[in-house]
Amino acid sequence: VVVARNLLDDPVTFAATTYDFVVVGGGTAGLTVAARLAEAHFTVGVLEAGQYRPNDPVIDVPKNFGTAVGNANYDWIYATVPQLNVNNRSIRHPRGKVLGGSSAINFEMFNRPAKQEYSAWSALNLGKGQWDWTGILPYLKKSETFTPPRPQDEFPTVSLNRRRSALPALVDEYLKYARDVLGESVVSLVDFVSAGFDDASLVVDARDDPFHGFVGPVKASHNEWYSDVANPFIATMNSLGISTNDEPDSGNNIGIYNCPASVDRSAGVRSYAAPAYFAPNSASANLVVLTGAQATKVNFAAIGTASVAAKSVNFLSGGTQYTVQARKEIILSGGVFNSPQVLELSGVGDKSRLQGFGIESILDLPGVGENLQDHAMVPLSFKLTDGHHTWDELRNNATFAAEAAAQYAATQNGILASTISVLSFFPLQTFLNQTAVESTVSSLISDLTQSITSSSALRILQNVVQLVWLQNRRIPQLEIVMIPGFNPTGTVTVPTAGTSYLTVAAVLQHPFSRGSVHITSTDPVAKPAVDPNYLSVAFDKAVLLEGIKFIRKLASTEPLASHIASFNDPPASSTTDEQLEQYLKLGLESLKHPVGTCAMAPREIGGVVSEQLLVHGTVNLRVVDASVFPLHISAHAQSTTYAIAEKAADTIKLAHA
Numbered sequence: 076v077v078v079a080r081n082l083l084d085d086p087v088t089f090a091a092t093t094y095d096f097v098v099v100g101g102g103t104a105g106l107t108v109a110a111r112l113a114e115a116h117f118t119v120g121v122l123e124a125g126q127y128r129p130n131d132p133v134i135d136v137p138k139n140f141g142t143a144v145g146n147a148n149y150d151w152i153y154a155t156v157p158q159l160n161v162n163n164r165s166i167r168h169p170r171g172k173v174l175g176g177s178s179a180i181n182f183e184m185f186n187r188p189a190k191q192e193y194s195a196w197s198a199l200n201l202g203k204g205q206w207d208w209t210g211i212l213p214y215l216k217k218s219e220t221f222t223p224p225r226p227q228d229e230f231p232t233v234s235l236n237r238r239r240s241a242l243p244a245l246v247d248e249y250l251k252y253a254r255d256v257l258g259e260s261v262v263s264l265v266d267f268v269s270a271g272f273d274d275a276s277l278v279v280d281a282r283d284d285p286f287h288g289f290v291g292p293v294k295a296s297h298n299e300w301y302s303d304v305a306n307p308f309i310a311t312m313n314s315l316g317i318s319t320n321d322e323p324d325s326g327n328n329i330g331i332y333n334c335p336a337s338v339d340r341s342a343g344v345r346s347y348a349a350p351a352y353f354a355p356n357s358a359s360a361n362l363v364v365l366t367g368a369q370a371t372k373v374n375f376a377a378i379g380t381a382s383v384a385a386k387s388v389n390f391l392s393g394g395t396q397y398t399v400q401a402r403k404e405i406i407l408s409g410g411v412f413n414s415p416q417v418l419e420l421s422g423v424g425d426k427s428r429l430q431g432f433g434i435e436s437i438l439d440l441p442g443v444g445e446n447l448q449d450h451a452m453v454p455l456s457f458k459l460t461d462g463h464h465t466w467d468e469l470r471n472n473a474t475f476a477a478e479a480a481a482q483y484a485a486t487q488n489g490i491l492a493s494t495i496s497v498l499s500f501f502p503l504q505t506f507l508n509q510t511a512v513e514s515t516v517s518s519l520i521s522d523l524t525q526s527i528t529s530s531s532a533l534r535i536l537q538n539v540v541q542l543v544w545l546q547n548r549r550i551p552q553l554e555i556v557m558i559p560g561f562n563p564t565g566t567v568t569v570p571t572a573g574t575s576y577l578t579v580a581a582v583l584q585h586p587f588s589r590g591s592v593h594i595t596s597t598d599p600v601a602k603p604a605v606d607p608n609y610l611s612v613a614f615d616k617a618v619l620l621e622g623i624k625f626i627r628k629l630a631s632t633e634p635l636a637s638h639i640a641s642f643n644d645p646p647a648s649s650t651t652d653e654q655l656e657q658y659l660k661l662g663l664e665s666l667k668h669p670v671g672t673c674a675m676a677p678r679e680i681g682g683v684v685s686e687q688l689l690v691h692g693t694v695n696l697r698v699v700d701a702s703v704f705p706l707h708i709s710a711h712a713q714s715t716t717y718a719i720a721e722k723a724a725d726t727i728k729l730a731h732a
């Protein structure tokens with residue numbers, strides 16, 4: 076194991092130094108912002124609870140994704156509180172506890188949402204901070220070195236059927252209520268966020284490839300190994316109206332596509348925050364990382380009455396508490412569960428909640444830990460006919476597995492370098508007929524209207540955005556993930572020996588349910604309570620149920636149908652809505668993209684951080700991680716998280732220029 080010069084395991088030395096910036100969490104966003112600030116000649120001290128694990132095959136070998144889940148050497152091993160709407164099950168929520176954070180243990184899909192989704196982030200922040208596609212795209216590009224797919228990886232193409240929408244009248248009704256409830260003070264916000272998200276100036280010629288970066292730290296590439304079930308799967312999706320999208324990173328992510336992976340293809344290893352941002356700076360004295368150290372509290376010095384200044388961070392290392400001082404700023408990058416936890420432990424959060432724990436309130440910010448949004452998914456599995464090549468072969472056939480290992484060792488390629496890559500994203504209108512869309516949205520609007528007086532302003536505005544999105548066929552509502560093998564994270568059944576599977580998951584992109592994460596104790600080592608509140612809005616369940624039916628139809632449609640020997644989970648005998656709903660409750664899991672618990676939005680509507688990512692009411696405490704997403708996106712979270720951190724670094728550098 077190579078231990079870098081500036082990687083410390085000595086808390087005394089770390090605490091004895093005053094850094095310009097102290098970053099809590101050396102994860103996806105934390106290492107990105109830390110490295111960029113260190114490159115700009117600031118001194119940066121990073122506190123990371125996990126260890127540095129370079130050259131570890133559990134992390135590095137692309138096909139090993141999933142094996143770190145549940146292993147305390149890599150994973151915080153979170154689980155939700157019992158979820159009322161899914162049989163009171165507690166749902167697993169892994170989070171990376173290792174240098175590199177969740178980027179070290181994630182499933183390596185590296186993609187982007189529709190450009191209009193970022194426009195909503197911008198709208199929720201009144202256009203400040205340029206959190207739209209134009210403002211974020213440069214940072215998506217800055218963080219990546221993109222390698223386009225080889226010609227032989229192209230998918231079959233069939234064009235998408237377009238149908239007419241009749242939703243505007245229904246949605247206008249909710250907008251009227253939203254204006255009434257929110258009153259004059261924020262009525263302009265309703266108009267602002269509902270004004271539509273198309274910007275003609277963003278239409279650029281895809282052939283110029285203005286979308287990708289070619290010199291950034293994170294390597295994005297495409298698989299060379301594909302299962303033989305991929306092509307029939309894609310052709311069947313095409314025949315059901317999901318056309319192939321050759322440029323999914325362009326801000327138009329509708330269709331089925333070959334998803335880039337955060338894999339360094341030449342070395343055949345995962346590309347994640349530690350090798351991408353930490354390792355290249357490991358000779359720089361500006362960037363110091365202390366591993367095995369958990370931050371427990373931010374300490375403040377009062378300045379004036381309106382804003383407070385953060386000055387130091389308490390942390391635990393080897394059971395002893397230390398304090399490290401920051402000259403300029405403290406940056407929380409502990410992730411979607413831990414950043415709000417540290418804020419609450421520090422007296423920043425809902426005043427009455429904190430008083431219940433005897434914590435002195437420094438800033439009354441009721442939004443801390445609220446607004447938790449996640450991508451709920453339901454995987455379905457199918458037994459394939461004999462002779463198929465899937466990842467199951469690695470489990471079923473010891474000779475094949477040994478050959479694959481030898482091939483990987485010799486060439487850094489082959490099946491062990493492969494990842495999940497066949498993704499598709501589409502709006503309701505693609506898989507529901509117009510009557511079904513209208514009745515689903517109409518029930519949703521009635522639910523939202525009934526709860527409008529007990530909803531926060533942020534939530535009402537999000538509802539407005541999401542309702543507008545439901546009319547817009549460029550905003551995906553459902554993702555279908557094709558997994559060539561038995562579901563790596565499934566909990567419903569176990570695979571049969573000697574059998575190959577196809578797993579297809581339906582994933583809700585824009586849930587209307589909102590959850591929370593809050594401390595349950597003043598003990599910083601006690602895990603906060605994670606409650607995504609899955610399916611608490613009936614619309615979320617309805618979309619997933621329709622997603623399940625769509626997948627069943629897909630598996631019964633040629634050319635895919637001929638490759639399927641039998642329905643596995645759920646079995647073919649489950650046909651009624653009731654049976655499929657039972658399966659939904661049994662099989663629902665997280666796609667592991669929880670976001671939003673320190674939402675970037677104005678304080679008056681319930682936001683936690685400003686468009687500069689400063690915690691409201693502070694002059695120098697920022698949150699830079701996936702917790703600042705104000706609204707979920709139709710993409711996996713990592714590339715946007717890197718971009719947020721890259722953008723934050725520029726914002727911070729400017730503030731201290």
Ligand SMILES: Cc1cc2nc3c(=O)[nH]c(=O)nc-3n(C[C@H](O)[C@H](O)[C@H](O)COP(=O)(O)OP(=O)(O)OC[C@H]3O[C@@H](n4cnc5c(N)ncnc54)[C@H](O)[C@@H]3O)c2cc1C
Nearest residue numbers: 100102103104124176177181182183184370701711712713
């Ligand atoms: C199993 C799994 C699969 C996923 N699959 C994908 C995928 O395929 N594609 C995709 O785009 N996204 C995926 N994601 C999501 C994506 O990886 C995350 O959204 C993203 O990496 C989050 O980045 P972050 O900076 O917010 O947090 P993290 O990367 O989780 O970083 C937080 C860091 O802070 C540290 N930390 C926390 N609290 C403290 C503290 N108090 N003191 C010190 N250190 C602390 C943690 O140990 C961690 O290193 C997946 C996530 C998981 C867990």
